[in-house]
Amino acid sequence: MSEQPDELRICPHCGQPNAVYTLRCIRCGEELEELFDLQGFEIGHVPGSDESEDEIASMDQMLAALDESSLLEDPKQEDPDSPDDEADEDGLEPEVGDETPDWLEKVRQRAKAEQDAADRLARGGMAMEDQRAERDREQVDQAFEEIMRRIREQNEREKARRPWRAESASVDENGDPEWLRRIRELQPDREEDTKEISAHSAARSDLEDEWTEEELQELLKRELGQVDEETEEEITAEISPLRSVAFEAEPEESAESALLLPGEEARAEPELTNFHNIPEDDEEAQAGQPEDEKPLIEATEAEQPAQSSAEKELEEANRQNGELPIPLEDRETVSTQNELELVEEAGLEENFEQPAMQADLQEEAVPRDKGEAHDQAEIEDKSENADQFPPENEPESPEEPFQDLLLLRDQRDRARALKDILYQEGRRTIAVLHESSPQGKFGRLVLGLLLMIGILVSILIGPAGSIDLPPQAHALAFQENLASLQPGERVLVVMDYQAATRHDLEPLAARVLDILAGNDIQRRVVTANPVNLLLASNLLEPAQLPDEFIPGGMLGYLSLAAASPPNWGGLPISLAFDGEAELFARIDQVILISDSADFVRMWLEQVSPWRAGIKTSAITTAVSGPMLLPYHGSGQLQGFVAGVTDAKVLQVGPQDLVNLRAWQAGMMLMMVVLLLGMITKVDQDFSRRSEGQGR
């Protein structure tokens, strides 16, 4: 290319600088005709004038002057009325008579021949010039259409691949795009540089929308292969800040693309090299394939000459900012390493699905020396063998990739959660509830022995003891309700308790039955629990069964309480009764003997509402007492006595229920064990803290 920039030709019509070989002005479209001017034949040049000899006339003008010259006029055509002229001619010119002098004839012939040649030359030049202008115009149109087509295709590809870029295209009130604002947030100390970059980007965005004549001229030169080095350097220098911005913004983009598949990552990489949006026509024409399909290494190698000036500017800018100069290739290497680590992080120690792609990335991640590029063949060879040999920089532990990653906290947490999920695959994460250990069995044995020994000792040594607890309100209410029964009234006694609680209930129930019998109150004992068929003899006469066995449990009680005998006959449940099938007939009160709070609750909720006039009270255990307190408070339950604590109300000695000393020993053991558990936990926590402080 030419190294003389002053060879630009200035258009005489508009003053627009044009290329040397441009035939028409790129602004006004006028022809630049100096190429076909002849020296010594200038327009308006008159022989004998005072102008310099350098100013020459054209051939046509010269021929016209010769024709108009009196010296070349034909004497036969002279006017006879001009004797002065004849005398002058006679005096000046030799007499030639009728014959023209030879020299004049030669001059005329030569002038005529030269005039014909000039005409032919002028016509041929004009035709050639028109043809070349037409061809150039077509080339410009084709180049412009080609460029516009590439721009449209690239935009469509970007929109189709990464729709999130549409968000980055949004600009703020200052005209700064989204990506530039994010870069400024990441590196606020480079505000001035980014302002220049934003100016470039703004200019570029304008250029993308509206092409100026300079841009068209440059593109035309590039299409014609006539780009000089200076122009290319200018273009490269203009691109370099944008390229630096692209590398600075690359980690963030890499972080955003961490979740991409490796194939997508590799496809997205060439777009960074083509960030300037200017088509690499020469390389593309040489390669004969689209730039997106080129390998990354080839594209990088091809751009090295054009990046030389940009590298210098980058180094200078980095020195000004107090940073270490990093070559452009190294910047690509660093970014590629980050991308590789991000890919590995996204994979989370899983087998890489595309080892060939990983090998390519690893190969690019090899650091290069300054000014020393890797051999293309060597790189290709390593890329081919990368499937067989593991990469050298592969992280050994899963924690290493986290050190250099630029991830948001949320992204890091999600990656950790995913890693944990994958790491715990197939492992037991929930503690087994019934996992037994020898130590646990031994401790349980010790506890059992302690309880047994304590109770046995309390039973065997000393008297049974006594207890003096204040009477409860619900127990007093039960006593008052029992005392309110008048002779001749009927009480329904419902038994529903298990054999394990018989010692807690039967003394109280026996006392109640005695009171009922002493007051001449009729009783009717029923049960729906088969166990109570065996236990009824403890309350009644020996070998006496309850009066009725109600089949169906609570459904049987409900059926007897809610239903009335139909007119068409009897119900199946009436077969369970020897006599009258009316359970609640002439019943004034119901006394429930149950160790289950649920049974009492269901009775109160399901059966009692059907027989609202019948009062209900209960004899239950101390465990069920608290659950029945609300029903006593609401009036649904007239009163109840609950185990040992309420035995005093019915004048039943607690010693008749249980051995009070053994009972107190058991309660105290429970308290000790509870305190022991708390102390053990405190000691365990203290030991852990001590170990933590020791470490």
Added chain:
Amino acid sequence: MKPRLPAVVAAVSGLAMLAAFFFQSVTSPYLGLVLNWAIIVSSMALLVAIASLAVTHIRFIIDGQKGFLYSIVLLVAFFSTLIIGWYRGLEDPQYLDWLRMILVPVETALMGLIALVLMSAAVKIFRVRGWSILTVSFALSALFFLFLNLGFLRHDANSTLTAVISTLQRLPLVGARGLLIGVGVGALLMALRVLFGQEVARE
């Protein structure tokens, strides 16, 4: 249609019970009939469950699975009780004494084991659950009420102390009432879901 049939039956039954409750004088005979049907069906289900239990343990014995000795004990006890009771009847005092002498010690021992398990749980609760509001409140309330029911305090000595203890003894009423209110609201919502067919039977 098949998955919705149980929901429809449940909804119709619930509505019938509601109608029977509001129109008791008219519907009570029909209500008794329906309840008797339910008793028969549940009794048959109980018999089927007993048969299934026996068959399952017979299969355990045949296959020689781990713990088949317990299956043998169960089947022997079950069939001996059934056969002897069928033969001698429930009114036989000797038969009732046999059953009582076996049943009462076994269930009492089971209750003692429950006490032992509760002691073990009291030791483990802090080690497993750690320090939390639930565990600490449980421990403090258990210690307080255990000590209170031991009978070591003389309530008659001080009227103020008696009033304080009586107030504290009503604390279980608060907890039980809240628990029962929750159970009642839950049952009500469940009943409404059944009545409106929202509760579909799941396989």
